[in-house]
Amino acid sequence: MNEIETLVKDDRVHRDVYTDPKIFALEMEQIFGRTWVYVGHESEVVNVGDFVTSFIGLQPVIVSRHTDGTIHVLHNRCGHRGAIVCNQDKGNTGKSFRCGYHGWTFRTNGELLAAPLKNGYPDCYDLAKNEFGLVPIKVANYRGFLFANAGDDSHGDCDISTHLGPMKACIDAICDRAPDGELDLSGGVQKYYLLGNWKTQIENLNDLYHPPYSHESTVNEKDGRQFVRRPGDGQGPQIIDSNLKRSIWDMIDIFAFDGGHSYCGPLNMGESVQTGDPVFDDYKSALLAKHSPERVAEILVEKFHNAIFYPNLNIQLLSNHIRVIRPIAVDRTEVRVYPVRLKGAPEEMFHAVVRYLNITHSPASLIQTDDLEMFRRIQVGMKSHGTDWVVFGRGFGQDVTEGNAARGFGTSELAMRNQYKAWRKYMCGAN
Known part of the structure; x- marks a missing residue:
């Protein structure tokens, strides 16, 4: 990280911060991956089943209104083979999202609802785990503006007000x-x-x-x-x-x-x-x-x-x-x-x-x-x-x-x- 620190002086920055792909990749991890990022507005998901797709840096996410009225931000990635589940900018999905690859279906809060031919998976697979669903991301709402934080609690700002x-x-x-x-x-x-x-x-x-x-x-x-x-x-x-x-x-x-x-x-x-x-x-x-x-x-x-x-x-x-x-x-x-x-x-x-x-x-x-x-x-x-x-x-x-x-x-x-x-x-x- 010492090399990164030398790229920024009090009154100037090194041109590499605009051109180096490795620095860009680190930005996606250290900045977009660890702090609060704007992902949408509550007026875009008014009704149950409403959704919009967005990004946290390079990470595709879904902002959805669940059946209990809560708003969730979910990684837009199937827990099975990793395909994007929601491929539209916005719409209403009813009560669930379905992956177009193998039909895995998820509730609007990200939980796995159904995996076709479920008996084909051995007992060591616990499909109720978060990793098999649309993994949730921390979300905060300030006067309708929705911010998500994809980092864990040991990184970044964990309080939107702060x-x-x-x-x-x-x-x-x-x-x-x-x-x-x-x-x-x-x-x-x-x-x-x-x-x-x-x-x-x-x-x-x-x-x-x-x-x-x-x-x-x-x-x-x-x-x-x-x-x-x-x-x-x-x-x-x-x-x-x-x-x-x-x-x-x-x-x-x-x-x-x-x-x-x-x-x-x-x-x-x-x-x-x-x-x-x-x-x-x-x-x-x-x-x-x-x-x-x-x-x-x-x-x-x-x-x-x-x-x-x-x-x-x-x-x-x-x-x-x-x-x-x-x-x-x-x-x-x-x-x-x-x-x-x-x-x-x-x-x-x-x-x-x-x-x-x-x-x-x-x-x-x-x-x-x-x-x-x-x-x-x-x-x-x-x-x-x-x-x-x-x-x-x-x-x-x-x-x-x-x-x-x-x-x-x-x-x-x-x-x-x-x-x-x-x-x-x-x-x-x-x-």
């Missing part, structure tokens, strides 16, 4: 936006692949240094603003600086926490949501029916833009969507983007989110396609032997400690340094 820490406030913020206090993530998903290492996507989410350059084509040349992102906004966020002496992005703070988590402040930088939009006014009325005016005003304050729950979840508050990062290989990653429906809000708000994600995340979209090209260029550039180090020095030595958080100015690379601080701890076996 793992999330102050980041629970970010989940609270988006859930409280719903008049009914709950979210629905069952409204579809966009999937895309990037030709790069999974960490480049995680790094990018709170990188406020890149938008004026990577996303220059998405702004209005007259005022440097991007398009309006949601009902009620009078104008889109400022992307290009109007004052060359100080970047507007540096007016947005970055906050970093133990475990690799971080969030950045709102892009609208205090600009209030405008009234007069009929959809927004209906939404605000729905909130007022449940809360006091003071509480509604508090709920509508933009508390953050991107929140990163290391290692694989991103919540964006401005545009009501989440992003899930799935490593596939050292140079290949899948990203899933889910529009968020705020329960109790006008349906038009959800439709606006879907339209927004089509603009920003579809194959012919703005914004995300810019980032994907940069991720590809990073992966190609890492093959150069010009230098061995990737530098995250912006703002280095200027971070301010505030309670349990480190705070940096907007274009600081604090979030990335914080991710690699956690990466080094996980990779070297520290809980």
Whole structure:
């Protein structure tokens, strides 16, 4: 592990962390295999027999609603010959899953229900053991967000509250936006692949240094603003600086926490949501029916833009969507983007989110396609032997400690340094 530790310095990381397949394999074991990983949302498995398939790193899993109403996360691997049992993204299986290879059948809590021609197995086989079923994985639910931990109790964080820490406030913020206090993530998903290492996507989410350059084509040349992102906004966020002496992005703070988590402040930088939009006014009325005016005003304050729950979840508050990062290989990653429906809000708000994600995340979209090209260029550039180090020095030595958080100015690379601080701890076996 000493060799791994030398790959991360306080302000830079070695290029091998993006390109070495052996390091990638160790990440799947030490990070994804031993800490809490987001696997789905309870709104995707509302009814008994509902399921979605997901991944913990490279490990395929099933999230299912059992007959007693409990939610289970199960290894998606038959206890007989190892085939994937559930081969669909989502659906309803009734009361059981059946392996298509030899017909072994499992309850929705993972227990083996039936093995055809069972008498063919000798008495030394106890088919009631967990190893012959769909082996269960620890699962925790925080306000509908489901996290699973595939490690044993001697590794990683065994308490979801401790793992999330102050980041629970970010989940609270988006859930409280719903008049009914709950979210629905069952409204579809966009999937895309990037030709790069999974960490480049995680790094990018709170990188406020890149938008004026990577996303220059998405702004209005007259005022440097991007398009309006949601009902009620009078104008889109400022992307290009109007004052060359100080970047507007540096007016947005970055906050970093133990475990690799971080969030950045709102892009609208205090600009209030405008009234007069009929959809927004209906939404605000729905909130007022449940809360006091003071509480509604508090709920509508933009508390953050991107929140990163290391290692694989991103919540964006401005545009009501989440992003899930799935490593596939050292140079290949899948990203899933889910529009968020705020329960109790006008349906038009959800439709606006879907339209927004089509603009920003579809194959012919703005914004995300810019980032994907940069991720590809990073992966190609890492093959150069010009230098061995990737530098995250912006703002280095200027971070301010505030309670349990480190705070940096907007274009600081604090979030990335914080991710690699956690990466080094996980990779070297520290809980």
